Every structure is written in structure tokens, then in C-alpha cells.
Amino acid sequence: MSLPKPVMRGLLAKRLRFHLPIAFTLSLIVAAAFKFTVTEPRKQAYADFYKQYDAMKEFNAMREAGIFESVRPSGE
Amino acid sequence: MAHPSQLGFQDAASPVMEELLHFHDHALMIVFLISTLVLYIIVAMVTAKVTNKYIIDSQEIEIVWTVLPAVILTLIALPSLRILYLMDEINDPHLTVKAMGHQWYWSYEYTDYENLGFDSYMIPTQDLSPGQFRLLETDHRMVVPMESPIRVLVSAEDVLHSWAVPALGVKMDGVPGRLNQTAFIASRPGVFYGQCSEICGANHSFMPIVVEAVPLEHFENWSSLMLEDA
Numbered sequence: 001m002s003l004p005k006p007v008m009r010g011l012l013a014k015r016l017r018f019h020l021p022i023a024f025t026l027s028l029i030v031a032a033a034f035k036f037t038v039t040e041p042r043k044q045a046y047a048d049f050y051k052q053y054d055a056m057k058e059f060n061a062m063r064e065a066g067i068f069e070s071v072r073p074s075g076e
Numbered sequence: 077m078a079h080p081s082q083l084g085f086q087d088a089a090s091p092v093m094e095e096l097l098h099f100h101d102h103a104l105m106i107v108f109l110i111s112t113l114v115l116y117i118i119v120a121m122v123t124a125k126v127t128n129k130y131i132i133d134s135q136e137i138e139i140v141w142t143v144l145p146a147v148i149l150t151l152i153a154l155p156s157l158r159i160l161y162l163m164d165e166i167n168d169p170h171l172t173v174k175a176m177g178h179q180w181y182w183s184y185e186y187t188d189y190e191n192l193g194f195d196s197y198m199i200p201t202q203d204l205s206p207g208q209f210r211l212l213e214t215d216h217r218m219v220v221p222m223e224s225p226i227r228v229l230v231s232a233e234d235v236l237h238s239w240a241v242p243a244l245g246v247k248m249d250g251v252p253g254r255l256n257q258t259a260f261i262a263s264r265p266g267v268f269y270g271q272c273s274e275i276c277g278a279n280h281s282f283m284p285i286v287v288e289a290v291p292l293e294h295f296e297n298w299s300s301l302m303l304e305d306a
Binding site for chain 2: 020026028034042053056059062067068
């Protein structure tokens with residue numbers, strides 16, 4: 001009873017054929033995940049912040065809180 | 077300003093800083109992409125049970141690992157150059173302020189119309205009021221009108237200093253005998269902090285910068301008051 005001849009060549013190539021597509025796919029997934037969980041939400045957050053931003057209203061709120069030194073709260 | 081355990085940048089208060097934030101996100105995404113790829117390959121190679129001792133060369137892989145990095149570098153360079161040219165555009169400032177570095181304080185000069193100048197020393201920790209920030213507050217703040225292009229001319233009277241305000245995306249070295257120009261627009265009203273960013277002696281860490289952006293009308297009132305007090 002003879003054993004089948006074991007595979008003796010192309011082992012590295014076989015490993016690479018298996019792992020490299022996974023490596024590239026995984027890295028693209030990580031990049032896409034970062035883009036859609038961090039990059040795009042941050043851009044949207046800034047866009048949303050300035051869409052309804054009322055500079056004078058915010059300034060007056062900050063002024064009344066006493067943050068500025070050049071402008072004191074209106075009561076003072 | 078910065079807050080404890082902060083990892084990223086401060087919130088942007090100028091259009092340039094917003095662009096820099098987004099560019100950093102883009103570059104970091106590419107860093108994660110490359111790091112994941114390399115880490116996976118390292119683990120796969122380290123855990124391999126067999127070794128190929130007979131690899132001489134491979135034209136295909138040489139082409140891949142030359143072209144792919146070139147493409148990635150181009151993807152980084154193009155947005156980077158875009159911001160570089162954006163920062164360099166002719167901006168027609170509404171106001172020019174000179175920021176002069178000294179050991180160890182900043183002085184500001186507003187000489188567009190009248191001769192207004194004042195020094196800006198750090199408030200010592202023992203003199204802080206409740207709510208003020210340690211090592212960041214100054215006795216006189218650099219007040220500017222909000223939503224206006226401001227030109228800052230930075231220099232120094234003794235040794236190298238650097239005028240930096242992270243929230244505005246500004247950093248410019250103050251070199252004795254040289255006038256360096258930078259510009260910013262404060263997109264919103266507020267108080268923005270920075271610190272000297274070039275080693276300048278014993279109190280290098282104790283000469284902060286505070287920029288106060290207020291509406292134009294209040295800026296004009298403030299500058300009139302400052303001129304009267306001078």
C-alpha cells in the first residue's frame with residue numbers, strides 16, 4: 001500500500017495565494033471603516049454645525065458667561 | 077483649547093484648520109490601510125510552517141511594490157498640495173497684527189490706523205481666578221474681529237520663538253531680524269489658546285498666546301479703550 005506523494009512544491013505560492021487577497025481585502029475594509037466611522041461623520045459634523053450657526057447668538061451667550069476680556073457681560 | 081485625555085486635534089476655528097483636520101483623517105486612513113496590510117503579512121510569514129529557500133527574484137512583485145506605493149504617495153500628495161496652495165492664496169487681510177516674541181512674553185502691535193501696542197504676559201498660577209486655565213491665560217489678549225482675514229507678522233526681539241494657535245491652524249516661527257507672515261480667519265467668535273512653539277529659554281513653556289475673536293464693533297470699542305489706556 002503506497003502513500004500518495006506529498007505536495008512538495010509551490011507551498012509558499014499556495015500560502016500567498018490564500019493570504020494575500022485576505023490581507024488586501026482586510027486592509028481595504030479597515031480603511032473603509034475608518035472613512036465611514038470617522039472621516040465622513042467629522043465632515044458632516046462640521047457642515048451641520050455651521051449650517052445653523054448664529055455667530056451673534058453664540059457671541060452673546062459667551063459674552064454673558066464672562067469668557068471675553070475685551071467685552072464684559074451686558075450687566076457690568 | 078485642549079482637554080484632558082485628548083487624542084486628536086482641537087476643534088477647528090478657521091477654514092484652513094478644518095481642511096487640515098480632514099487631510100489628517102485622509103492620511104491616517106492610508107496609514108491604517110498600510111499598517112493592516114503589513115501586520116497581516118508579518119503574522120502570516122511568522123506563522124508559516126515551511127520556508128522557500130530558492131527564491132531568486134520576481135519581476136511581478138517588484139512592479140507591484142513600486143507602483144502601489146507610488147500611487148499611495150500620489151493620493152497623499154494631491155490633497156496636501158491643495159491645502160498648501162489654499163493657505164498661500166492672496167487673502168487681502170482686513171487687519172495686520174505684529175506678534176513679537178520676547179523672553180518670555182509676546183507683544184502685539186496694531187499699527188494699521190493708530191499705534192496700539194501692549195505686552196502679553198502669562199498669568200501666574202497663584203493669580204488665576206476660578207475657571208481660568210493654568211499656564212494658558214495671559215493678562216492681555218490679542219483681540220481680533222471674527223470672520224475677517226487677519227494677517228499676523230511674527231518676529232522676535234531676542235531668540236527664536238514660535239507663534240502657534242492650534243485651533244486656528246496657525247504656527248509661524250519668530251526669528252530675530254526676520255518678519256514672517258501668516259494669516260487666518262476666525263470662523264466663529266471665541267477664545268483660542270496657544271503656546272510658544274520654539275525653545276527659547278527657561279520660561280519657554282510659560283509664554284502662552286490667547287486670541288479673542290469678537291464682532292467687529294466690539295473689536296473697535298476694545299481698541300479705542302486700549303488706546304485711551306495707553
